Amino acid sequence: MTNQPYGGGYGYEGQLPPGTPYQQPPGTPYQQPRSQPQAWPGQGYDHAYDPYADQQHTQQWQGQTWETQMQPPVAAAAPVTPDPVQVPEPAPVAAGEPEPEPEYGPATLAGNARITDAQRARAEGRSPVIEPGMQPALLTAVLGLLLAGGAALGTYALLVPLVVLQGVTAAGWFRLNGMWPARQGIALGFLGALVADAAMLVSDRSPGVILGTLGVWVLLSLVLQLRSHADPDERMYGLMATVVAAALAIAAGGYLAADADAVVVGAVAVAAAMVVRALPVATAASVVIALAVAGGAGYAVGGMSTDAALMGVGAAVCALIGHRVASYDYPSRFVHFTAGIALPLAAAGPVVYTLGRVFG
Secondary structure, three states, rough: OOOOOOOOOOOOOOOOOOOOOOOOOOOOOOOOOOOOOOOOOOOOOOOOOHOOHHHHHOOOOOOHHHHHHHHHOOOOOOOOOOOOOOOOOOOOOOOOOOOOOOOOOOOOOOOOOOOOOOHHHOOOOOOOOOOOOOOHHHHHHHHHHHHHHHHHHHHHHHHHHHHHHHHHHHHHHHHOOOOOOOOHHHHHHHHHHHHHHHHHOOOOOOHHHHHHHHHHHHHHHHHHHHHOOOOHHHHHHHHHHHHHHHHHHHOOOOHHOOOOOHHHHHHHHHHHHHHHOOOOOOOHHHHHHHHHHHHHHHHHHHOOOOHHHHHHHHHHHHHHHHHHHOOOOOOOOOOOOOOOOOOHHHHHHHHHHHHHHHHH
């Protein structure tokens, strides 16, 4: 028997018995029939006759909840466009007044506004040459005196400062060309110098070993660059830097092949010329004075001999060329304390051997 609560009725007013079709009274507009109330289980409502039984456990929440009350609405983020950087225009220069020097601001996120003196010179079309200065010149003089003292003591005493010179030469050349780190090229050039030194010691200091080692190392450098996966231009640039670094380091072995007296004269002349060249004098005047001082140093060390003076001048000329090369392009402090120290002495090595054979 069907449960009929509320006094035998069917709930609310207007509710029909189950199974009775709903009929709209004539002349009245169509109205949606009222939905029957949902009864919870155990409250006396007959679930078997409830057409909305599949919805009795469904709760539909309408209104505000904690999330809609407490959480602020999320607005779409508008794209933020950074303000353009305002570059101040230079102030007009009155007629007859010199233009002010350009000012360079601090580093920015868009790029470093500061440039080096060499970069500024290149941008202005000038030659970016910055001389190493007095400190590298003094170190060059110390290394030259060590070479002279080692030559006076013997072959193996000369070998120690010579190996230092060859290593600094290989590293300085790569750094001078902007290639750093270049461990493979530096190691290859330095190894070539060591092989040449060892071969000269074995062959009783024969100068032909230098040319033979140089030829082998050029071929070896070519093979190593062909195995590289870099761009063709970069490989060619690396090949030239490796070959020149090895050539300079190997050519510095001319001190080992030369006569001891020639090494003493040439090394002392280079040391004196570099110190004079670093003095705060005009370039042309300092070059002339450096050559004169080198000739005088060679004359004094070489037993008051004109040949020794000429040998000193010739070694100083090569040293000044190496000094100029170490000052070119984009030099830095590291370049000055490697190439700036070693290139003057390394460039003078073959000339010391040649002039020593000529005037010996």
